[in-house]
Amino acid sequence: MLCAVERRWRDTLPIFGVGAAAAISLLPYIPLIVHAQDWYVLYKVGFRFSTGWNQLSEATGSPLTGFTWVWVALWIGALAAAIFVLFWRRDRLPQHARGLILFAGTSLVFGAAGYAVFLKLAELPTHYWHYVPLMAFSAVCLDAMFFAVWRWARPAAMILAVVTVSTAFLFELPAVKCRQTNVDLIAATLSNEVTSNDYVIVHPFYCGVTFKRYYKGAAPWTTLPPVEDYTLQRWDLLKAKMQTKDPIAPVIDRITSTLQSGNRVWLVGNIPFDQRPLQEILPAPNDPSGGSEGRYSFYWGVKVTQFLSAHCRQRAVVMAPSTMTAFDYSGPLYGAEQLLNNCVNQFENLPVFMMTEWKP
DSSP states (O other): OHHHHTTOGGGHHHHHHHHHHHHHHTGGGHHHHHHHHHHHTTTOOOOOHHHHHHHHHHHHTSSOTHHHHHHHHHHHHHHHHHHHHHHHSGGGSOHHHHHHHHHHHHHHHHHHHHHHHHHHHHOOOOOGGGGHHHHHHHHHHHHHHHHHHOTTHHHHHHHHHHHHHHHHHHHHHHHHTSBSOSHHHHHHHHHHHOOTTOEEEEESTTHHHHHHHHOOOSSOEEESSOOSOOSSOOHHHHHHHHTSSOTTHHHHHHHHHHHHTTOOEEEEEOOOOOOSOOOOOOSTTSSTTOSOHHHHHHHHHHHHHHHHHHHEEEEEEEEOOOSOOTTSOOOOSTTOTTTTTTOBOGGGOOOEEEEEEEOO
16 A cells, blocks of 8 residues: 555565465465364354354453553554644655655555455354454554654553553462363373273363363273374364264263262263253254354253163262353452362363162
8 A cells, every 4th residue: 555655666576576475375284274174164153243243352451441442542543643744734744754644544444344355254153362463453453553653652552561460460360360271180080080981071072071081090081072182173074973963872881881880970070961952953054043063062961861760760960160260250369369279261161970779
């Protein structure tokens, strides 16, 4: 944009050269990207701009929700200043300052719009951390625009940075101490408690990766559904299971034989105990609900718990999930230590149940 306005056509060559080099660096990854399209469908739930705004607000509003409006004020102020300077005070600025404002302003607008279009086309669910790149990019553009317009912007930015960092440190340090998982604690407990004839079930399936890392027990274990590789998140294997009829039948059979022989079944994870009748689910993609991983995961979990409720006499809670997550607390450091002693990230905050005694 800047080169076109100032008719510096020759200067576009290095720019396109950098872009071409970046594009060429992706060539080795093309087969992986193409292969990933096959299982991305499991995550494509659609993207709503209203949801995106809520998550962006969560990202910019940390540690205080008021910070979101500071960001909004900076965005609006920077664009308004750029328009005012370029159209009403154009002759009062040196050429390099005008160029910097034009470059940073157009980059901010087109970069943010491009990122929004990308999220919409991807149709993947987002979380607040997916908006950190946009915030970092915006900070660079805002920095350039304000410094080019006002001399006092630099000391003001330094003061704002010190206040922001100090506030974030005060309010967020306790949350940093929050555990990212309790699966290691669960695995350590089960490693000491289970016998070789017991059976362990982990749900949802992606928690099997963490469980495999820490579990050293004698009892066999599996996930819902069983997959062949737990070294990383194998969504391609999950999709293959979703396309088969009753992929958890081997798990039901193993539960039956374990309880009938007088041994124990251990349930690790957020497996719903729901007694309402289940609507039969068809192999993907033939199910009316589509290929949503969440629906299949819920169906498998409920099917197992309903079977256990019908054929198990005793159920006990071995480990309860933490009632405190990093999202539940945002406050100053003082007095927070005791509150966060049992804090666990909500995505791997799992309970453990023990099931015993077969009931025909």
